[in-house]
Amino acid sequence: MPTPCETYIENRVRIQPDMTNNYDTAHGGVVMKLMDEVGAMSAMRFAGETCVTARISGLDFTRPIPRGDIAVVEAWAYRVGRSSIRVRVVVDREDPRTGERKRTSESCFVFVAVDEDGSPIEVPELHSPTDRDRQLEERGRAADSAE
Structure with missing residues (x-):
C-alpha cells in the first residue's frame, strides 16, 4: 500500500521570460500547468x-x-x-539568491487512474504508517475542509 511520503514530489522551475505575462511575472496558465504536471506525477507514483x-x-x-x-x-x-x-499541490516562489520562500498558489487536484483504453481502474488503499505520512494526509484533508 503506497503512503503519502512515497507520493511526495518536489520540483523546481526557474521562471524564464517566455513564461511571463505583461507584468513580468509567471503567467497563471504556466503555474497551473506546472501544478498539473507535478500533481499527475504524484498520482501516478501512487497508483502505479x-x-x-x-x-x-x-x-x-x-x-x-x-x-x-x-x-x-x-x-x-x-x-x-x-x-x-486526491493530490494536494502547493507552489512557493523562491528567491534563487537567498532561498527565501513564500506561498503563491495551492489547490486540490483529483486524478483518475486509467487503463490503456482510458477506462477508470481501481487504485490501492492509502496507508499512513509514519508521523510524516499522517502529517501530509492531515494537511491535504485540512485544505479540503477550508474549500
Whole structure:
C-alpha cells in the first residue's frame, strides 16, 4: 500500500521570460500547468498507473512569481476513492539568491487512474504508517475542509 511520503514530489522551475505575462511575472496558465504536471506525477507514483486530471478545486493565486525566481511545486496524495486520487499541490516562489520562500498558489487536484483504453481502474488503499505520512494526509484533508 503506497503512503503519502512515497507520493511526495518536489520540483523546481526557474521562471524564464517566455513564461511571463505583461507584468513580468509567471503567467497563471504556466503555474497551473506546472501544478498539473507535478500533481499527475504524484498520482501516478501512487497508483502505479497512468492518471488523468479529472478535477481542480479552489485554485488560488495569492502572490505572483517574478521572472528569475524559482517556482517550487510540491504534491502528494492524501485521499483515494475507487479509481480517484486526491493530490494536494502547493507552489512557493523562491528567491534563487537567498532561498527565501513564500506561498503563491495551492489547490486540490483529483486524478483518475486509467487503463490503456482510458477506462477508470481501481487504485490501492492509502496507508499512513509514519508521523510524516499522517502529517501530509492531515494537511491535504485540512485544505479540503477550508474549500
